[in-house]
Amino acid sequence: MGIPILSSYTAKIQDQQxxxxxxxxxxxDFCDLDDKYCESQVVLLPVEPYLVHAYWDVTSNDIEKxxxxxxxxxxxxxxxxxxxDVTNIIYDGTNAHGFFDVDIDLQAKDWYVNLWSPDxxxxxxxxxxxxxxxxxxxxxxxxxxxxxAWPAPKADEYYMLVAEDAENGLxxxxxxxxxxxxxxxxxxxxxxxxxxxxxxxxxEKKRPDEDKSVRTVDLPKSIQAxxxxxxxxxxxxxxxxxxxxxxxxxYIPSTQRKNDxxxxx
Amino acid sequence: xxxxxxxxxxxxxxxxxxxxxxVDSLEENWVFEAITDTYIPLLFVLDGLVKDGIxxxxxxSITPTLASxxxxxxLQSRYLSRLERxxxxxxKEIKRTRYHHEFNILALLYHKHLRQVRRxxxxxxxxxxxxxxxxxxxxxxxxxIAGAATHGYLPLLSVNTSAVRSQIRVGIKxxxxxxxxxxxxxxxPECGYYPGVDEFLSREGIRYTILETxxxxxxxxxxxxGVYAPIYCPSGVAAFGRDPESSKQVWSxxxxxxxxxxxxxxxxxxxxDLDLDYIKPYIHRDGIxxxxxxxxxxxxxxxxxxxxxxxxxxxxKAELHAENFMFNREKQIECxxxxxxxxxxxxxxxxAELFGHWxxxxxxxxxxxxxxxxxxxxxxxxxxxxxxxxxxxVNQASTPSISSWGYKGFHETWLNGxxxxxxxxxxxxxxxxxxxxxxxxxxxxxxxxxxNQAARELLLAQASDWAFMINSGADYGAQRTKTHLLRxxxxxxxxxxxxxxxxxxxxxxxxxxxxxxxDYRSYNN
Numbered sequence: 001m002g003i004p005i006l007s008s009y010t011a012k013i014q015d016q017q018x019x020x021x022x023x024x025x026x027x028x029d030f031c032d033l034d035d036k037y038c039e040s041q042v043v044l045l046p047v048e049p050y051l052v053h054a055y056w057d058v059t060s061n062d063i064e065k066x067x068x069x070x071x072x073x074x075x076x077x078x079x080x081x082x083x084x085d086v087t088n089i090i091y092d093g094t095n096a097h098g099f100f101d102v103d104i105d106l107q108a109k110d111w112y113v114n115l116w117s118p119d120x121x122x123x124x125x126x127x128x129x130x131x132x133x134x135x136x137x138x139x140x141x142x143x144x145x146x147x148x149a150w151p152a153p154k155a156d157e158y159y160m161l162v163a164e165d166a167e168n169g170l171x172x173x174x175x176x177x178x179x180x181x182x183x184x185x186x187x188x189x190x191x192x193x194x195x196x197x198x199x200x201x202x203x204e205k206k207r208p209d210e211d212k213s214v215r216t217v218d219l220p221k222s223i224q225a226x227x228x229x230x231x232x233x234x235x236x237x238x239x240x241x242x243x244x245x246x247x248x249x250x251y252i253p254s255t256q257r258k259n260d261x262x263x264x265x
Numbered sequence: 266x267x268x269x270x271x272x273x274x275x276x277x278x279x280x281x282x283x284x285x286x287x288v289d290s291l292e293e294n295w296v297f298e299a300i301t302d303t304y305i306p307l308l309f310v311l312d313g314l315v316k317d318g319i320x321x322x323x324x325x326s327i328t329p330t331l332a333s334x335x336x337x338x339x340l341q342s343r344y345l346s347r348l349e350r351x352x353x354x355x356x357k358e359i360k361r362t363r364y365h366h367e368f369n370i371l372a373l374l375y376h377k378h379l380r381q382v383r384r385x386x387x388x389x390x391x392x393x394x395x396x397x398x399x400x401x402x403x404x405x406x407x408x409x410i411a412g413a414a415t416h417g418y419l420p421l422l423s424v425n426t427s428a429v430r431s432q433i434r435v436g437i438k439x440x441x442x443x444x445x446x447x448x449x450x451x452x453x454p455e456c457g458y459y460p461g462v463d464e465f466l467s468r469e470g471i472r473y474t475i476l477e478t479x480x481x482x483x484x485x486x487x488x489x490x491g492v493y494a495p496i497y498c499p500s501g502v503a504a505f506g507r508d509p510e511s512s513k514q515v516w517s518x519x520x521x522x523x524x525x526x527x528x529x530x531x532x533x534x535x536x537x538d539l540d541l542d543y544i545k546p547y548i549h550r551d552g553i554x555x556x557x558x559x560x561x562x563x564x565x566x567x568x569x570x571x572x573x574x575x576x577x578x579x580x581x582k583a584e585l586h587a588e589n590f591m592f593n594r595e596k597q598i599e600c601x602x603x604x605x606x607x608x609x610x611x612x613x614x615x616x617a618e619l620f621g622h623w624x625x626x627x628x629x630x631x632x633x634x635x636x637x638x639x640x641x642x643x644x645x646x647x648x649x650x651x652x653x654x655x656x657x658x659v660n661q662a663s664t665p666s667i668s669s670w671g672y673k674g675f676h677e678t679w680l681n682g683x684x685x686x687x688x689x690x691x692x693x694x695x696x697x698x699x700x701x702x703x704x705x706x707x708x709x710x711x712x713x714x715x716x717n718q719a720a721r722e723l724l725l726a727q728a729s730d731w732a733f734m735i736n737s738g739a740d741y742g743a744q745r746t747k748t749h750l751l752r753x754x755x756x757x758x759x760x761x762x763x764x765x766x767x768x769x770x771x772x773x774x775x776x777x778x779x780x781x782x783x784d785y786r787s788y789n790n
Contacts, residue, residue: 043424043692046667048675055689110685145460147667147675148483157489160662162501170467170501179659180606233604235491236482242509243478
């Protein structure tokens, strides 16, 4: 991400600015300001295709309730994040593709979880697990989607015409295939005509009963492309190959630091 | 007739760093340097092109935070006094280097540039650069696109829909007020996309946005043309993808033009080289050395040995690099056009501040490039993204993939072990705002003021810049996040207790004076 000005200055601020800011992570807790509104919660955020972050808050009330519910088992119970895989489905309470548990330390209040598969949708339950797999849920997150790590396979394409509609904002019309642009057709027709004109003098030599429809004129290349048989240039593959993720953020034009200055003016 | 198009998109952004409470502010200096190094030189280039009748198109994103600062009289006046001081330093430098011809030439050059900048800032642009860009838009050469209110990183704010909606809505309202028209395009902060964010854009009448390459190539249904044609999101918003090839040529630290040895070295500024006694009046009041812009060396090579900067040689290099860039685009477009059923579009987005600030010769490069595209080739034309959509209103429909233009291409820069703690607070802050908006559907008087200020504080806390800076180890980012969240927290408490401290409210209103027209009700779900 760009911000070249900032990236140049963050280093400088670090080097030189000796301002002390007293705030710490802890004294920023809004619950201190307003605890009557704080509830147990767990929030799941994707980081990249194979990593998610979860943070949570558990009220002391809810801990007490859990202790009562679990009774003697509380001491042996393990706090877990239960991940439900709900990729491409609308969860109805029973239809998750599956689940897995990640043991956590409840006091940590946040956790990073490595995943083995990208392009998934998960939600988590924060709860307690006892030996016999009972999971007492304290809070549930909303669904978080992890990013894709590669292009989708080739499949049918759909097209859309989007136009301004004075009454309803944008109007959208779907097409099953890409329409051939007018200029391409016109250019093609012009080329065909030119070709026809070129071969016209030959017509005199042909028999008059010759079927005109079999006249062989090569279609111009631009038109040929629409009728298959073209070299398979995969532009998505090409774009992916050129991709160096996050290239802008690595921009540092020179390794020189100002305090290394040797030859002053 | 041309075979394809090139769309250069410059993203101009700085976070809101207005500090009237400090006599001298390190952060305000970011704005001042960007004005002198980037925004005014860019305007010089564009004005020159218009004057010479060159037909060109350029897309420019000016974020609401930057636009607000450029239009702010307090910062304008501080900028002028900073400029005066630097012009005075220029005079001293001319005298000091009088026996060193090669340095003297540079001192004279900087002094001249600073005086030109001052003259233009005062007379031609009447202190307000936003108006100068607006005029270029009205001439049809420049398409200015809107941005999120404070450059909030939307994928990580999306836990609260009101937060995303308000970032977008407030940003667009700000655009309409400044530019007297509706924006066609929208710059997603850090190119951060998640499926669904386009719905918010569509509802505000936005036609297109720009994504990092893999946002397009990894779309739900594979795009036939890669990044060389836009795709339509389900909402109907068009998503254009960044071309990796042209990006690399400018951005890459290894292959990129800006690292050329003939170009000016960014890090060698006299502020760090000269005696403190001499330089003291021109750096931060507390003796913290900040850039003066007087930089006398060229990059020279990989190690610390630096040789004197030779402007003519660097200018020649900028011209060569412009030719090289143009040649590569011609070849690229010829190849693409031969395999596509339509004219390809190459989308090349860059941070505006790269041009002139980091890459001193960047504006000259752009100037050469645009002029050469106009007169020395016929393969492609410059285009704006909305013009491309006018020509090709039918595009493939697909859902782009979660992506950003940050390190590794996803959310890691803004969410990692250094800065993850901010999200708990930011999400809770948004909940506070939702609750306030629901509980006060028709506030008036002091409560209205407090509610609107609370909305400003939440927006200011959400800037992606703070997470970025915390990630880079700068305290300032953490301090800003906390300051605004604490102000929001306190205002929430005061509003709910119906005990608003008017004196304190006036104080923060005058400091955080962004978005005077804000309406807190955008948080009402």
